[in-house]
Amino acid sequence: MRFMPTRSCSPGMKLAKCIYNEDGIALLHENVELTQALIIRLERLGVDFVYIQDKETADLVVEDPISQETRVRALSEIKTQYKKIMEETSKSKFSKNHFMGRAFTNLIKMIMEDLDSKEGAHIMLLNMNVLNNYVFNHSLNVCIYATMLGMVSGYSREEIAVLSMGALLHDIGKTKINQDILKKPGPLSNVEYAEVQKHAEFGYKILKDEPNMPLLAAHCAFQHHEREDGSGYPRGIKGKEIHNFAKLISIIDSYDAMTTHRPYRLAMLPHQAMEVLFSGVETKYDCNKVALFRDNVAIYPIGLGVTLSSGEKGVVVLINPIIPQRPTIRIFIGSDGSKVTQPYEMDLSKKLTVFISEVHTG
Structure with a gap:
């Protein structure tokens, strides 16, 4: 494929x-x-x-990180719980849903079980074959990314479950924001942007006293837009004041947003989004956590067409588990521009003088 x-x-x-x-x-x-x-x-x-x-x-196979059964169950649960909150007429009203914590705890277990079977796999782009309802799919994607990174980071099962919950519900405060603003097909005004910024605090208020909900999950919602240099919101905290889980979620949140189609721009490919993340290291994002993310994401997805610095053209067929930035390429066009009679594969982790110079996007 x-x-x-x-x-x-x-x-x-x-x-x-x-x-x-x-x-x-x-x-x-x-x-x-x-x-x-x-x-x-x-x-x-x-x-x-x-x-x-x-x-x-035809021999290439790209497996989804979670089963279709889990994805359908997850999106249904997210939509159900979010709509219950959205049906509250007053933004100042934060009533408790005594079943939300239990429902999402069971959902997190399903996601972790699915990802356990994919141990050692790299994070592939999750958005390309889904018609977007942005908030719901984005919440699930961030949860999947965060859970996989928690696993490779060596966190305990209990820590991963809390990180996963915080990631799944990081944007729940958007249920209290005017949906016309969230769906606006263009740049927000200063007033509209200030309104959207309130979602971090709203999320904290929704989750902090929720039964069966870890308090740290509420803080993930509260802090996922804080930045290393203090330029984030809602409190402008920085560095060590931001919890490590929130720092990781902020990176994943930004990456998934950039690689998702929005009404006012096309989706970025992973390597483009990664460049943006690295440009924000130390000012916006924690350097070590961006590196952790880079080392576990498939920057060049399997099946992607590329041109090499040598002039050869081909398709990514294998992600290098040690250096995912240097995958194996199946070459179909030689350096002279002619189609090769017998395609061959080049492992860029062993051919260090050659690099990907162009990604085929048109």
């Missing part, structure tokens, strides 16, 4: 992976043949990338 920008697809190509709607239900199944109308519709719905069947890469 190949990982392609939707706008580069042609009628007659077949999907290699399902396209899911905002509830996690398959909208277009694997093997569906794309038509021009379907391609246009996917672009309009915000699906910027898709997996396409391809004879030259």
